[in-house]
Amino acid sequence: MNMRKWLLIALAIVMVMGGCAKEKGVKQQSMQGTNLIRTNTDGTAKRASIDQRPAERAVAYVRSRDDIKDAVAVNTRKKLLVAYQIKHMDRFYRKQIEKEIHDHLKRLFPDYQIISSSDLKIFWKTKELVDNLENKKWDETKTNKQIQKIKRLSEDSA
Amino acid sequence: MANEKRKKLTPVQQEYHLFEKARETKRPVVKNCFRAFLVGGFICMVGQAISYFYMYFFDFTEQTVGNPTVATMVFISMILTGFGVYDRIAQFAGAGSAVPVTGFGNAVISAAIEHRTEGFVLGVGSNMFKLAGSVILFGTFAAFVVALVKTIATQWGGL
Missing domain, CATH: 1.20.5 (Single alpha-helices involved in coiled-coils or other helix-helix interfaces)
Incomplete structure (x- = not known):
């Protein structure tokens, strides 16, 4: 019985500590040289062969919102893929936030086909794509193909 | 017992009711709630881990990951019930283990085990979904x- 009590107390402490711990942002500074694989925290591929300025603008807008935790974006000549994470308590308004962001991006980039999602899987996939653009120098066709794949994934419903 | 019901009882019954009320063991409600909270939360944490696993290694999104996660959780609880582990967890946690979807797997398999002696068709087959x-x-x-x-x-x- 005593053992159990201790176990319960220990469990409670671990949960409280774990719950109150604040995650540190994953920020690594590369010391030197471009040969090192950079993990960037900008959310866009700065050194990609395709011009990523629209993606940068989109990320800047999405990140400026209060209800967004993080955002990543990729663009090709015709498509703009934006993935973001909504803050935990704001997830109650998920649909509304998604619609607002999608509409605003459409207004900002009328020439692009906008694909936006708040899904975590899409976020991971987009981040992977950003890394590939940055470090493996993916070209337009390859990127477009991957974006199409992600788009199909984002349209899946339960 | 509800007040209206108690008024219909005979004096002897009422006396017995008070007698019984003074002597029955109190239910530790707060303690039970705490245990249910901890174990229920732990089960949900496992479920979250499984859904992240499916999202990370397979092509499931947050929208679609629910189905395989639920199936896996029910399957795990069925296996644990078969080995007699889930009963112990349930004894400790109470509602914490019955309310999550794992409780469903437990309800199916425990009924099946209970009626195994009555044969496969009329025993297991007809009693499996009793609960x-x-x-x-x-x-x-x-x-x-x-x-x-x-x-x-x-x-x-x-x-």
Whole structure:
């Protein structure tokens, strides 16, 4: 019985500590040289062969919102893929936030086909794509193909 | 016991009722709630880990990951029930282990085990969903009512 009590107390402490711990942002500074694989925290591929300025603008807008935790974006000549994470308590308004962001991006980039999602899987996939653009120098066709794949994934419903 | 019901009792019965009330063991409600919270939370944490696993290694999104996660959780609880582990967890946690979807797997398998001696068809077959049947029935019915309310609200309420 005593053992159990201790176990319960220990469990409670671990949960409280774990719950109150604040995650540190994953920020690594590369010391030197471009040969090192950079993990960037900008959310866009700065050194990609395709011009990523629209993606940068989109990320800047999405990140400026209060209800967004993080955002990543990729663009090709015709498509703009934006993935973001909504803050935990704001997830109650998920649909509304998604619609607002999608509409605003459409207004900002009328020439692009906008694909936006708040899904975590899409976020991971987009981040992977950003890394590939940055470090493996993916070209337009390859990127477009991957974006199409992600788009199909984002349209899946339960 | 409700007050109106108690008034109908004979004096002897009322006396017995008071006698019994003074002597029955008190239920440790707060302690039970705490245990249920911890174990229920732990089960949900496992479920979250499984859904992240499916999302990370397979092509499931947050929208679609629910189905395989639920299936896996029910499967795990069925295996644990078969080995007699889930019963112990349930004894400790109470509602914490019965309310999550794992409780459903436990309800199905424990009924199957209980009626195994009566044969496979009339024993296991007819008694397997003895407990889980009500879950399915009222789950479906509740879903129907909610869908009805939503339809009415969106069609005529203009929500």
